[in-house]
Amino acid sequence: MRNTLKAATIESKFPLLSVEHGCIISKDADITVAFRVDLPELFTVTSAEYEAIHSAWAKAVKVLPDYSVIQKQDWFTKENYKPETDREDMSFLSRSFERHFNERPYLNHTCFLYLTKTTKERMRMQSNFSSLCRGNIIPKEVNKDTAVKFLEAVGQFERIVNDSGFVRLTRLASDEITGTPESAGLIEKYFALSLDDTTCLEDMELGADGLRVGDKHICLHTVSDVEDLPGTVGTDMRYERLSTDRSDCRLSFAAPIGLLLSCDHVYNQYIFLDDSAENLRKFEKSARNMQSLSRYSRGNQINKEWVDKYLNEAHSFGLTSVRAHFNVIAWSDDAEELKHIRNDVGSQLALMECKPRHNTTDAATLYWAAMPGNAGDFPSEESFYTFIEPALCFFTGETNYKSSPSPFGIKMCDRVSGKPLHVDISDLPMKKGITTNRNKFVLGPSGSGKSFFMNHLVRQYWEQGTHVVLVDTGNSYQGLCEMIRRKTKGEDGIYFTYTEESPISFNPFYTDDCVFDVEKKDSIKTLLLTLWKSEDDRVSKTESGELGSAVSAYIERIRADRSIVPSFNTFYEFMRDDYRRELEEREIKVSKEDFNIDNMLTTLRQYYRGGRFDFLLNSDKNIDLLSKRFIVFEIDSIKENKELFPVVTIIIMEAFINKMRRLKGVRKQLIVEEAWKALSSANMAEYLKYMYKTVRKYFGEAVVVTQEVDDIIASPVVKESIINNSDCKILLDQRKYMNKFDSIQALLGLTEKEKGQILSINMANNPSRKYKEVWFGLGGVQSAVYATEVSAEEYMTYTTEETEKLEVMQKTEELGGNIELAIKQIAESKRNKN
Known part of the structure; x- marks a missing residue:
C-alpha cells in the first residue's frame, strides 16, 4: 500500500554530519564552533559599559573571515523553583523559607553563540533550497586550509570578547553538543524546545498552518526588512520604570524581547559576513541603474538617495557591509495562550520601535536554520543590509541574577521574578580581591525594612556557625533571640536588657575554662578604673599597675581555691581584706597619693553587696560569653545612665575582643544598631574605630546600622574610620533623602551607576508579593539590588510589631x-486568612 502522508523522518532531512573536536560539521561542509555566553546581570550595567560591550563584539566580529555567520541564540524558558528541603541540617526557618518559594515561576536565561564558516554559494541560497526542501543531501568535502584559518579567527574572537571583562565565552565540548546517555545535548534540546537534561524528542509539524513541536505551538516574529527597523538604534535604552529625574536605569536596546518578555521564547540574532567590497560594488551598480531610471519613477530617485547614503557612510567611516536578521520564536502548550503571547511579542517589538511582523511564510525554514550548526541554511531573502555596529545593537546585553558559587552566604531574591538566590557578601568578594575586609555599613531610614533585613542576615550567619554580638536600641532582635534561646534550651540566645524587675547583670570574673589571658585581665582592669575614676580624672601609672596586680592576684586565688565564687563581691572582699593587708606589709610602702585603696573601695562600694548597683557585676547565672554564639545587648533604656552605660560598653568590648582573640578560625560578627547612641561614649567610639581596623585579621566583621545621615556626618569616628573601612555598603530605600542624596553619595563615595541603582529601590515592586528591596555595594566594583522576601514563619520571628510579638509569646x-x-x-492561620 502506498503512503500518501507528506511526512518525512528527521534523519532524511538532517543537515548535520558529525561533531568532531568540539566543531559541528554540516553535510554541506559548514564548520560551526559553539560557545556558552555569560552576560552581565540585569540592572547592573551603565551606558558606558554597554558601549564597551558593543565595542568588544564589533572588534571580535571583524576578525572573522568572509562568508562567516555569527548566530547568537538566547533561550528564555519558564521554570518553577524547586526548594531544597531535603537537607538534614536545615533549620525550621530555612525550611520555611524554601517552602514559601515552592513552585515560584521565573524566567531562566541561557545564551549560546554559534560561529559558522560557510561558502559564498551557501550564503546566497534562498528558502526554496533549504535542506528541508531537498530530497537528499550529498555531503561535501571540508577545505582544510579554510578550516584552519577559520579556527584561528575563532580563537581571536573568543580572546577579544573575554578580554572585555563584561562578557564571558566558554567553548562547548562535543558531549555538550551531542549529549550523553545520561543527559540531552544542545541539538536534542533545540528539537524539543527545552533545556532540560532529561528532554525527549517528539514529533514535529513544519506546515503552512504553523509550527508545532510535540505539544508546543510556535509563533515566529521576524525583523528582516529595512522597513521594519526603528529610525535610530543604540547600544542601550533608558528603563523608565526604575529611573527617576535624578538617576538613570539602563538596559540593552534589545531587552524588551529578552528578559522583559515573560514567556517561553528563543531570540535569534544573525550577522552574515559577505564580501563587503563586492556588496558595495553591487550597490554602486544598483545606484547607477536607479539614477538612469529616476525620470520614470520617483521611487527610483528616492531609493538612489538611500543607497548613496549607505555608500557614503561605508566609505567615509570605513564600515563593513553585512547582512542581519533577528527573530523571536515563542511557544506555548495552549493554543489560546499562544494568541496572547503573539500579542506580547508584537508589543515588545513595538517598544523597540520595530514593526512587528508575524512570519508564517518562512517560519519552518527559519526554525530549521536556527538549529545549532545549521546557520548556512538560512534563507538569504530574510536578511537586510546594514553595518556591523547597528546590527550589534540588537544583541541582548544582560542576563538574570545568578547565585554565588560560594558555600557561605545569605538567601535573597531576584527583584524581577522573586526567585531565591544565594548571595555571598563576605567571603567570595575577599577571595576575588573585590574587597579587603568583611566590614559592613548599613543605612536605611525608618520604615525601610532595615531591622527586618538585619534579622534575616544575622539569623543565616548564626545558622552557619557565626558568633554574633549585637548592640541594639529598640528590641529589634528580641523575637529571634528568644527563638534561639528556646531552641538551644537556654544554651544560646543571651539577651541583656535593663528593666526595673530584671535589671541588666553580668559577671566579668567568670569563665568556663578558668582561662584569663592578658586581654581579659586588661579589660577587667579597665572596667574597674572606669568604675573608680570619672572621665576627667587622670589615672597614674601606679594606680593602673596596682589595680592590674590586684586583678592577677585575685585570679590566682580563685584558681587555687575553687570554693570561692568568682564575682565582683568576692573581688571587693579580696581587695578590702587581703590586698590591703598585703600593701601594709610591704617593705616599700605605697603612699595614699600614689594609690588610695580606701578611696577606691569607697567609690566601688555601690557595686558591692547591698549597694545601689550590686546587681550589675554579680550575676549568679555564670554565663561565659565566649561560648555563646548569639548575644544581644539592648542598651536603649540605659544609654542616658552615666553610671551603667560606661560599664555596659566596656563589657560589650571585652566580650567581643575575647571572642576575636581566642576563637581561632571561627567567624565573628559585631553589629551596632543606631551606632550614634553607642558612640556617645568616648570608650565605645575609640573601640569601634579600633575594631573596624583590626577585626578583619581575626576572621571577623564589624557592622554599623544607622538611619540618620546627619548622625553619620556628625561623628568624625564614623565618617573617617567606619565608612572608609567598610568595603560592603548596604543601603535600603533612600527616596526620603532624594533631594539630599548628593551629600550621601559624596560621603559614601558612590558612583553614578550605584546612585541609579539605589534610587531605583522599591520603585517597581510587584504588588502581588510582599518584599522590600536592598542594595549591596562591594568595594565600588560590584553592586546590585536584591529583594528581602521571607516566609510567614520568618516574618513572625523577625517582627518588631508589639501586638505580633505578644501573640507569639502567648501562643x-x-x-x-x-x-x-x-x-x-x-503563620498557617495567617496564610489561611489570606
Whole structure:
C-alpha cells in the first residue's frame, strides 16, 4: 500500500554530519564552533559599559573571515523553583523559607553563540533550497586550509570578547553538543524546545498552518526588512520604570524581547559576513541603474538617495557591509495562550520601535536554520543590509541574577521574578580581591525594612556557625533571640536588657575554662578604673599597675581555691581584706597619693553587696560569653545612665575582643544598631574605630546600622574610620533623602551607576508579593539590588510589631514553651486568612 502522508523522518532531512573536536560539521561542509555566553546581570550595567560591550563584539566580529555567520541564540524558558528541603541540617526557618518559594515561576536565561564558516554559494541560497526542501543531501568535502584559518579567527574572537571583562565565552565540548546517555545535548534540546537534561524528542509539524513541536505551538516574529527597523538604534535604552529625574536605569536596546518578555521564547540574532567590497560594488551598480531610471519613477530617485547614503557612510567611516536578521520564536502548550503571547511579542517589538511582523511564510525554514550548526541554511531573502555596529545593537546585553558559587552566604531574591538566590557578601568578594575586609555599613531610614533585613542576615550567619554580638536600641532582635534561646534550651540566645524587675547583670570574673589571658585581665582592669575614676580624672601609672596586680592576684586565688565564687563581691572582699593587708606589709610602702585603696573601695562600694548597683557585676547565672554564639545587648533604656552605660560598653568590648582573640578560625560578627547612641561614649567610639581596623585579621566583621545621615556626618569616628573601612555598603530605600542624596553619595563615595541603582529601590515592586528591596555595594566594583522576601514563619520571628510579638509569646506559653510550633501555627492561620 502506498503512503500518501507528506511526512518525512528527521534523519532524511538532517543537515548535520558529525561533531568532531568540539566543531559541528554540516553535510554541506559548514564548520560551526559553539560557545556558552555569560552576560552581565540585569540592572547592573551603565551606558558606558554597554558601549564597551558593543565595542568588544564589533572588534571580535571583524576578525572573522568572509562568508562567516555569527548566530547568537538566547533561550528564555519558564521554570518553577524547586526548594531544597531535603537537607538534614536545615533549620525550621530555612525550611520555611524554601517552602514559601515552592513552585515560584521565573524566567531562566541561557545564551549560546554559534560561529559558522560557510561558502559564498551557501550564503546566497534562498528558502526554496533549504535542506528541508531537498530530497537528499550529498555531503561535501571540508577545505582544510579554510578550516584552519577559520579556527584561528575563532580563537581571536573568543580572546577579544573575554578580554572585555563584561562578557564571558566558554567553548562547548562535543558531549555538550551531542549529549550523553545520561543527559540531552544542545541539538536534542533545540528539537524539543527545552533545556532540560532529561528532554525527549517528539514529533514535529513544519506546515503552512504553523509550527508545532510535540505539544508546543510556535509563533515566529521576524525583523528582516529595512522597513521594519526603528529610525535610530543604540547600544542601550533608558528603563523608565526604575529611573527617576535624578538617576538613570539602563538596559540593552534589545531587552524588551529578552528578559522583559515573560514567556517561553528563543531570540535569534544573525550577522552574515559577505564580501563587503563586492556588496558595495553591487550597490554602486544598483545606484547607477536607479539614477538612469529616476525620470520614470520617483521611487527610483528616492531609493538612489538611500543607497548613496549607505555608500557614503561605508566609505567615509570605513564600515563593513553585512547582512542581519533577528527573530523571536515563542511557544506555548495552549493554543489560546499562544494568541496572547503573539500579542506580547508584537508589543515588545513595538517598544523597540520595530514593526512587528508575524512570519508564517518562512517560519519552518527559519526554525530549521536556527538549529545549532545549521546557520548556512538560512534563507538569504530574510536578511537586510546594514553595518556591523547597528546590527550589534540588537544583541541582548544582560542576563538574570545568578547565585554565588560560594558555600557561605545569605538567601535573597531576584527583584524581577522573586526567585531565591544565594548571595555571598563576605567571603567570595575577599577571595576575588573585590574587597579587603568583611566590614559592613548599613543605612536605611525608618520604615525601610532595615531591622527586618538585619534579622534575616544575622539569623543565616548564626545558622552557619557565626558568633554574633549585637548592640541594639529598640528590641529589634528580641523575637529571634528568644527563638534561639528556646531552641538551644537556654544554651544560646543571651539577651541583656535593663528593666526595673530584671535589671541588666553580668559577671566579668567568670569563665568556663578558668582561662584569663592578658586581654581579659586588661579589660577587667579597665572596667574597674572606669568604675573608680570619672572621665576627667587622670589615672597614674601606679594606680593602673596596682589595680592590674590586684586583678592577677585575685585570679590566682580563685584558681587555687575553687570554693570561692568568682564575682565582683568576692573581688571587693579580696581587695578590702587581703590586698590591703598585703600593701601594709610591704617593705616599700605605697603612699595614699600614689594609690588610695580606701578611696577606691569607697567609690566601688555601690557595686558591692547591698549597694545601689550590686546587681550589675554579680550575676549568679555564670554565663561565659565566649561560648555563646548569639548575644544581644539592648542598651536603649540605659544609654542616658552615666553610671551603667560606661560599664555596659566596656563589657560589650571585652566580650567581643575575647571572642576575636581566642576563637581561632571561627567567624565573628559585631553589629551596632543606631551606632550614634553607642558612640556617645568616648570608650565605645575609640573601640569601634579600633575594631573596624583590626577585626578583619581575626576572621571577623564589624557592622554599623544607622538611619540618620546627619548622625553619620556628625561623628568624625564614623565618617573617617567606619565608612572608609567598610568595603560592603548596604543601603535600603533612600527616596526620603532624594533631594539630599548628593551629600550621601559624596560621603559614601558612590558612583553614578550605584546612585541609579539605589534610587531605583522599591520603585517597581510587584504588588502581588510582599518584599522590600536592598542594595549591596562591594568595594565600588560590584553592586546590585536584591529583594528581602521571607516566609510567614520568618516574618513572625523577625517582627518588631508589639501586638505580633505578644501573640507569639502567648501562643508559645500555651504550647508549653515550643516557640517553633507556636510560630508555625500562627503563620498557617495567617496564610489561611489570606
